[in-house]
Amino acid sequence: MTVQPGLDTRSADRARxxxxxxxxxxxxxALTTVRQRSRWSRTVLAALLxxxxxxxxxxxxxAPSSPNPSPSNPSSWVPSLTPSEPPGSxxxxxxxxxxEVDGREIYLQCxxxxxxxxxxxxxxxxxxxxxxxxxxSPPAVFEGTAGLSRVCAYDRPGSLRQFDDNGAELPGITGGxxxxxxxxxxxxxxxxxxxxxxxxxxxxxxxVLVGHSLGGLFNLLYxxxxxxxxxxxxxxxxxxxxxxxxxxxxVWNSFSSPLAxxxxxxxxxxxxxxxxxxxxxxxxxxxxxxxxxxxxLFADRAETGDSxxxxxxxxxxxxxxxxxxxxxxxxxxSVIPDTTHYIQVERPDAVIQAIVGLLAR
Numbered sequence: 001m002t003v004q005p006g007l008d009t010r011s012a013d014r015a016r017x018x019x020x021x022x023x024x025x026x027x028x029x030a031l032t033t034v035r036q037r038s039r040w041s042r043t044v045l046a047a048l049l050x051x052x053x054x055x056x057x058x059x060x061x062x063a064p065s066s067p068n069p070s071p072s073n074p075s076s077w078v079p080s081l082t083p084s085e086p087p088g089s090x091x092x093x094x095x096x097x098x099x100e101v102d103g104r105e106i107y108l109q110c111x112x113x114x115x116x117x118x119x120x121x122x123x124x125x126x127x128x129x130x131x132x133x134x135x136x137s138p139p140a141v142f143e144g145t146a147g148l149s150r151v152c153a154y155d156r157p158g159s160l161r162q163f164d165d166n167g168a169e170l171p172g173i174t175g176g177x178x179x180x181x182x183x184x185x186x187x188x189x190x191x192x193x194x195x196x197x198x199x200x201x202x203x204x205x206x207x208v209l210v211g212h213s214l215g216g217l218f219n220l221l222y223x224x225x226x227x228x229x230x231x232x233x234x235x236x237x238x239x240x241x242x243x244x245x246x247x248x249x250x251v252w253n254s255f256s257s258p259l260a261x262x263x264x265x266x267x268x269x270x271x272x273x274x275x276x277x278x279x280x281x282x283x284x285x286x287x288x289x290x291x292x293x294x295x296x297l298f299a300d301r302a303e304t305g306d307s308x309x310x311x312x313x314x315x316x317x318x319x320x321x322x323x324x325x326x327x328x329x330x331x332x333x334s335v336i337p338d339t340t341h342y343i344q345v346e347r348p349d350a351v352i353q354a355i356v357g358l359l360a361r
Contacts, residue, residue: 057298095152096165098177099200106197107155107177111142114149116206116231118355119198121153123213124259126274128153128175129163130212130345137349140167141210143354148359152203156190157181159273160265169215173265180270184260184310187279190223195229206231208358212344214239214274220327221283227290232358233328235296236343236351242323244280246316251309293361295354296321299339332357 005290095110109128110117120131120142131142131153138144145151155161155176160175181189198205208231211219216238223230242251256276264271298321325333335352336343344351 027135038265045257085331095201099197101193101196102199104157104179104181106157106179106193108152108197108201108203109154109202110150110152110201112146112148112150115201115204116149116208116359117210118145118149118151118210119153119194120145120151121194121209121211121215121219122159123154123211123215124274125160127155127159127161128210129161129165130342132165132167133163133345134167134348135345138346139348139352141348141351144348145355148352148355149208150203152198152201154178154194154197156193156272157185158183158270160271173271175266182201184273184274185269187218187221187282188225190218190274191225194218194222195226200247205229208232208234208355210234210236210355211238212236213341217241217283220289221279223287223292224283224286227287230292232292232361233289233294234351234354235294235324237297237299237341238324240320240324240360241280241283241327243316244277246320247312251312254309277322283356289327291329293358294325294331295358296325296331296333297343297350297354298335299341299343300335300337301340 004229041245093113095108098105098107100106107128118130122128122130124253128142128344132140134140140152142153155178157176157178157180159176161176162170164170207229209219209222211217211234213236216235219233219235220238220241223233244256246256259276260273262271262273302310321333325331336347339346
């Protein structure tokens with residue numbers, strides 16, 4: 001796989017085997033695992049990796065491990081789950097199509113059977129294809145979780161694709177398969193769109209929400225808004241909801257402002273942009289999280305190349321992690337060794353095992 005932006009220059013040899021697509025603006029607006037080296041212009045920097053706030057610190061308690069999982073047979077990792085198939089539902093079988101939501105066509109793909117349904121929410125800039133990629137420890141998350149229960153992923157409007165359905169790199173970065181939408185968007189718009197998409201497709205709940213990077217914040221707001229639909233949460237190097245309150249305002253603005261109007265790497269394509277200040281406000285104003293099991297996975301390395309920003313972030317990182325995990329009583333968390341921001345690409349087995357452990361609770 002070709003090295004993409006956001007790979008650690010200190011481990012370039014190993015990183016050459018990992019494709020970690022990113023997108024964004026001229027500035028590292030958040031924490032990324034590394035510096036830029038890729039075929040993309042340096043103006044297309046780490047809004048994607050950076051939005052998932054990660055870093056090095058002492059490891060929290062490890063997530064529960066599954067008993068003797070078989071990587072070649074993910075369905076052996078947990079007991080069989082009973083499918084739930086109400087009339088008109090999309091609870092079983094292969095699904096890959098567009099559904100109309102609020103006047104736009106939104107792409108959804110699903111595979112496997114069982115309940116609860118696992119819903120994969122990509123990080124900033126990524127479409128559903130990121131869950132097909134495995135730079136190491138295969139199978140990829142989408143394939144592996146399809147052996148556990150029903151799993152679905154979708155393309156947010158304005159997202160970008162880099163992989164095909166088999167996890168092979170496309171010749172170049174392409175736009176997502178969903179219609180674009182006016183940007184910037186609010187967190188509420190993303191949550192409503194996902195809710196309505198699952199309803200339009202007849203995908204039955206309850207849902208285990210798995211979110212990477214900024215997708216973790218969207219899932220957090222979804223759970224706060226629709227608590228009865230959520231059976232569990234997995235956060236993969238997710239953006240911290242308390243980040244704005246703990247950073248200096250000037251540092252926060254350098255982090256959040258470019259995300260509202262990013263520079264698209266595709267001419268004429270409206271790349272997704274978000275009002276991050278508004279999203280934080282929406283989360284703060286929403287009801288508390290439901291009482292469901294939760295697992296947090298953190299990368300063990302993070303650098304943006306901006307020493308001032310890195311220093312400010314490192315100073316608040318322990319508190320950020322503690323506060324986020326504390327939102328879910330009984331949650332487990334772990335730092336995945338030798339990983340950067342894209343844990344689901346570098347160590348899909350760790351993500352799958354986290355889901356296995358959550359389903360068994």
